[in-house]
Amino acid sequence: MTRPFRVEIPQASLDELTDRLVRTRFTRSLPGAGLGVPVERVRRLVEYWRDGYDWRLWERRINAHPQFTTEIDGLDVHFLHIRSSRPDALPLILTHGWPMSVVEYLPLIERLSDAFHLVVPSVPGFGFSGAPGEPGWDRRRVAAAWAELMRRLGYERYGAHGNDVGSLVSIELGRLDQPRVAGVHVTQVFSLPSGDPAERAALGPDDQGRLAALERFMAGGSAYLTLQATRPQTLAHALADSPAGQLAWNLQLFGEGVSDDYILTNATIHWLTDSAGSSALVGYHGRRPPAERSSFPLGVACFADDFFPSIRPLAERDHGAVVRWNEYAKGGHHAAQEEPQVLADDIRAFFATHR
Numbered sequence: 538m539t540r541p542f543r544v545e546i547p548q549a550s551l552d553e554l555t556d557r558l559v560r561t562r563f564t565r566s567l568p569g570a571g572l573g574v575p576v577e578r579v580r581r582l583v584e585y586w587r588d589g590y591d592w593r594l595w596e597r598r599i600n601a602h603p604q605f606t607t608e609i610d611g612l613d614v615h616f617l618h619i620r621s622s623r624p625d626a627l628p629l630i631l632t633h634g635w636p637m638s639v640v641e642y643l644p645l646i647e648r649l650s651d652a653f654h655l656v657v658p659s660v661p662g663f664g665f666s667g668a669p670g671e672p673g674w675d676r677r678r679v680a681a682a683w684a685e686l687m688r689r690l691g692y693e694r695y696g697a698h699g700n701d702v703g704s705l706v707s708i709e710l711g712r713l714d715q716p717r718v719a720g721v722h723v724t725q726v727f728s729l730p731s732g733d734p735a736e737r738a739a740l741g742p743d744d745q746g747r748l749a750a751l752e753r754f755m756a757g758g759s760a761y762l763t764l765q766a767t768r769p770q771t772l773a774h775a776l777a778d779s780p781a782g783q784l785a786w787n788l789q790l791f792g793e794g795v796s797d798d799y800i801l802t803n804a805t806i807h808w809l810t811d812s813a814g815s816s817a818l819v820g821y822h823g824r825r826p827p828a829e830r831s832s833f834p835l836g837v838a839c840f841a842d843d844f845f846p847s848i849r850p851l852a853e854r855d856h857g858a859v860v861r862w863n864e865y866a867k868g869g870h871h872a873a874q875e876e877p878q879v880l881a882d883d884i885r886a887f888f889a890t891h892r
Contacts, residue, residue, distance in 0.1 A: 538607065538608075539605040539606070539607040539689070539690075540605060540606050540607065541603075541604070541605055542604040542605055542606045542615060542665070543600050543604065544596050544599050544600055544604075544665065545596075546592065546596065546809055550809055551592060554780055554805070554808060554809070555587060557779070557780050557781075558583055558586055558587040558780055558781065559587060561583050561779075561780075561781045563576060563579070563580055563583075563781070564576060571757065573789075574785050574788045574789060578788065579781060579784060579785045579788065582784060582788075582797060582800065582801065583780075583781050583784065585797055585801070586780075586784070586801050586804075586805075590797075590798065590801045590805075592802075592805055595640070595798070595802045595805075598640075598643060599617075599639065599640065599643075602617045602619055602646060602657075603617065603618050603619065604616065604617050604618070605618055606665075606666075607686065607689060609682045609685050609686060609689075610678070610681070610682055610685070611670075612661050612666070612667040612669060612670075612674075612682070613666060613667040614658055614659070614661065614666050614667070614682060614686060615639075615658065615659040615664065615665035615666045616639075616656055616657060616658035616659065616686065617639055617646075617655070617656070617657040617658075618654075618655070618656055618657075618690065619646055619650045619654070619655040619657075620654050621650055621651060621652065621653055621654050621655075622651070623651065623652065626651075626652055626653055626654050627652070627653055627654070627694075627695065627696055627719065627888055627892050628653065628654040628656065628687065628690070628692040628694070628695035628696070629649065629653040629654065629655055629656070629695065629696045629697070629698060629884075629888070630656040630657075630658070630683055630686075630687060630695060630696075630697050630698070630707075630710075631645065631655060631656070631657045631698050631699070631703070632658065632660065632679075632683070632697070632698070632699040632700075632702070632703030632704075632706045632707055633657075633659075633660065633663070633699075633700065633701075633702070633703050634699070634700045634701020634702045634703050634704070634790075634870075635663075635701055635702045635790070635816055635817075636786070636787040636790055636803055636804075636807060636816065637663075637700075637701070637803050637871075638659060638663060638664040638802075638803050638806045638807075639657045639658070639659055639664065639665075640799065640802050640803060640806070641700065641803075641871070641873050641874065642655075642657050642873055644873055644874060644877035645873050645877055645880065645881055645884075648877060648878060648881035649881055649884065649885070652885060653696075653888075654692070656686065656687065656690065656692075656695075658683065658686065660679060660702065660703075660706070660816070660819060661674055661679060661682065661815075661819055662674065662812060662815030662816045662818060662819035663806075663807075663810075663812055663815070663816045663819070664806045664807075664810055664812060665806075665810065668811075668812070668815035669815065669818065669819060674818070674819050675819070676702070676705045676706045676709050677709050677713070679706050679709075679819065680706050680707075680709035680710040680712075680713050680714075681713060683697075683706065683710050684710060684713055684714040684717070687714075687717070688717075692717075693717060694717055694718075694719055694892075695717065695718065695719065696718065696719045696720050696721070696722065696888050696891070696892075697710050697711060697718055697720075697721045697722070698721075698722045698723065698884055699721075699723050699724075700723070700724045700725070700870075700871075700872065700873065701724075701725065701790075701870065702819075703723075704723035704724060704725045704726070704727065705727060707721050707722075707723055708721055708723065708726075708831070708835075708856075711831060711833040711835070712831055712833070715832070715833050718833055719834070719888065719891050719892050720833060720834035720835070720836060720860075720887060720888060720891035721833055721834070721835050721836070722835075722836040722837075722838070722861075722883070722884050722887045722888070723835070723836070723837055723838075724837070724838050724839070724840065724843070724870075724872050724880070725837075725839075725843065725845050725847050726835075726837055726847045726851075726852040726855070726856070727845070728847070728848065728851035728852045728854060728855045728856075729751075729851070730748065730851065731854075736850075736851075736854075739850065740848070740850060744848050744849065744850060747846040747847075747848050748848060750846050751845065751846055751848070754844055754845060758789075758844065761786070761789055764817075765817035765818075766817075769814045769815075769817035769818045770814055772786075772813065772814065772817060773813045773814025773815075773817070776807075776813035776814075777811055777813055777814070780804070780808045783804055783807055783808050783813055784800075784801070784804045786813070787800070787803060787804050787807065788800070790844075790870065791871070792842065792844075792869055792870070792871075794842065794868070794869045794871065794874075794875045795871045795874045795875060796874070799871075799874055830854075830855060830856065830857045831855065831856045831857060831858070832857045832858055833858060834858050834860045834891045835852075835856050835858055835859050835860065835861075836859075836860060836861035836862075836883070836884075836887035836891070837849075837852065837859065837861065837862045837863070838863050838865065838872065838879075838880060838883040838884075839862070839863065839864045839865065840865050840867070840868030840869050840870070840872045840875070840876065841864075841865060841866050841867055841868060841869070842867075842868065842869035842870070843868075843869050843870045843872075844869075844870055845870070849862055860887075860890075860891070861883075861886070861887050863883055865879055867879075868880075
């Protein structure tokens with residue numbers, strides 16, 4: 538059973554957020570470079586969050602689309618559901634990443650809803666979906682929930698797209714529900730080196746450069762992954778008590794290519810729904826090695842400034858049907874926000890031949 542849903546945050550909750558922002562205690566700047574999110578950036582965004590940002594505007598933008606909740610596997614799942622007017626439209630489920638929300642895909646709705654029935658769920662533990670009350674909600678369990686959601690909506694064949702955590706979930710969905718999944722389109726393939734020297738030596742110069750960039754990220758920029766995968770409860774205490782802290786933690790994954798409003802809308806949703814701990818748990822819990830080599834059609838759109846470069850030979854090691862691979866000279870980790878038309882066109886082209 539699905540129930541209509543609207544985002545309606547009480548004014549008292551927004552007033553409390555403003556009060557906490559007014560009383561922000563900014564930390565001192567540490568000497569040196571590359572030590573984390575700069576104090577100046579946090580201060581500027583906190584001041585805008587407090588004095589200029591309009592949550593109600595974004596609330597209206599979310600509510601402009603039909604929304605519902607339904608209970609799956611004991612948990613309420615929130616989702617946007619936009620039906621196309623075309624009778625031959627392919628259903629497409631879009632899964633957001635961390636530290637994002639359904640807002641990630643608002644720019645794609647107007648660009649894809651003519652050709653696709655769009656389902657945009659909040660990952661359990663994020664935003665307006667329920668927070669898991671038991672262990673085990675890893676990407677495979679989320680994928681199983683998505684398969685049930687699409688079945689419940691009456692979609693017997695559908696496509697999947699994802700970014701960041703959404704890429705992980707979408708690939709698992711392709712494995713789990715392959716007879717019904719027409720294809721999976723993602724913006725990252727998280728295929729890591731096996732450690733075999735021969736595998737590394739076989740990479741061409743461009744892929745050697747991508748591997749070096751990946752290793753730099755894993756060595757110097759991935760501490761948040763380790764903490765979220767191992768001690769999310771400890772982290773949650775701090776972030777649940779400080780919206781500025783929540784913002785700074787999120788900023789690790791937001792570069793200058795996205796708007797301040799987009800950054801703050803995601804931070805506001807995390808803050809209002811107390812999602813710091815639950816989104817960390819669900820997004821990265823149970824990071825297992827891949828199962829057997831996949832066989833569903835896989836399309837990949839790589840964007841130049843993504844912090845996590847996808848390496849095609851490693852992706853093809855893990856996936857037996859990489860049928861589309863495009864590399865773009867612009868955009869980054871938030872392609873749906875930075876280059877929505879490029880991403881929408883890539884999704885259309887992939888599913889034009891995989892339905």
